[in-house]
Amino acid sequence: MNISIPLFILLVPFALFLLFYIFYSLFNLYHLLRYGISEYKMFLVIVVYMGISIFLFGSVLYGFQQFDWLVSFDLSSIFSNTSTHLFEPIL
Amino acid sequence: MIHPDHLPHTQNGEKTIFFLHRHWHVVLQIFLAILLLYLIPAIILFFFWSSTIAPLTSHPFLGPLLFLVASAYICGVWLLAFVEFVDYYLDVWIVTNKRILNIEQLGLFHRTASELPLNVVQDVTSEVKGILPTLFDFGTVYIQTAGETRRFVFKEVPHPEKVKEQIIATLEQERVRVNASAKSTVPEPLHL
Numbered sequence: 001m002n003i004s005i006p007l008f009i010l011l012v013p014f015a016l017f018l019l020f021y022i023f024y025s026l027f028n029l030y031h032l033l034r035y036g037i038s039e040y041k042m043f044l045v046i047v048v049y050m051g052i053s054i055f056l057f058g059s060v061l062y063g064f065q066q067f068d069w070l071v072s073f074d075l076s077s078i079f080s081n082t083s084t085h086l087f088e089p090i091l
Numbered sequence: 092m093i094h095p096d097h098l099p100h101t102q103n104g105e106k107t108i109f110f111l112h113r114h115w116h117v118v119l120q121i122f123l124a125i126l127l128l129y130l131i132p133a134i135i136l137f138f139f140w141s142s143t144i145a146p147l148t149s150h151p152f153l154g155p156l157l158f159l160v161a162s163a164y165i166c167g168v169w170l171l172a173f174v175e176f177v178d179y180y181l182d183v184w185i186v187t188n189k190r191i192l193n194i195e196q197l198g199l200f201h202r203t204a205s206e207l208p209l210n211v212v213q214d215v216t217s218e219v220k221g222i223l224p225t226l227f228d229f230g231t232v233y234i235q236t237a238g239e240t241r242r243f244v245f246k247e248v249p250h251p252e253k254v255k256e257q258i259i260a261t262l263e264q265e266r267v268r269v270n271a272s273a274k275s276t277v278p279e280p281l282h283l
Contacts, residue, residue: 005152007151007152007155010155010156010159011159014159014162014163017163017166017167018166021166021167021170024170024174024199025170025173027199028173028174028177028199031177031181031196031199032177032180032181033092034092035092035093035181035194035196035202036092036093036180036181037092037093037094037110037183038092038093038094042180045176045180049169049173052169053166053169056162056165056166056169059162060162060166063158063162066158067154067155067158068151069155071151073151073152
């Protein structure tokens, strides 16, 4: 019996992780803004963190475009196409 | 947000002496840990790229899977760095000429804030223990009241000896001021 898995199913746990990332970041930003000391260092950290987070998200979105997420795969074909010797070059 | 010049429940004539965070070596430790978490996989990828990883990236299923795992790892480490920094930054000790505030972030939704009037402080002790604390001048300051239990502990603060001296000097100034104002309010004895 062949079980077919659509590739976009992998995006579901990744999307959950991104949601967790966003909410956890917002919680931390909330704590910084509410309880932090009003000084330029704190705002600098917030700007740097958000800037790099946006850069990472943009890079991930750009990387998404390299793959076709609508294709489906048989479970058996996934493991038959890979080498069983991890540290040897594939001939 | 705590404004340095406008603390909560500011008293008359109250001035902030200093804000204290933990020593910068804590931030350095966080930075080095994050650097290692990024460098070690990068080095592994570098050595095994052509033999093992590159063929997997061209696989139509494992390639996207590897991409998602790598992306989650990179984002997760960055988030961890931010969380650790927030935990460091929100631990703060504030000393004014009237009171000492001890604010510690113990977790994301766990925060303790304590306040101690300066006039009940009985003893201030500084401790520098270890090679790195001695070289970089950071340590612990213990604030003791008349009670049996130690009240406040300033952990890993920079220049603990100077902090101790400043607190004691502030305490002395405050006691002199209180004594002076007490004498001025005491009525003169009647001469009969």
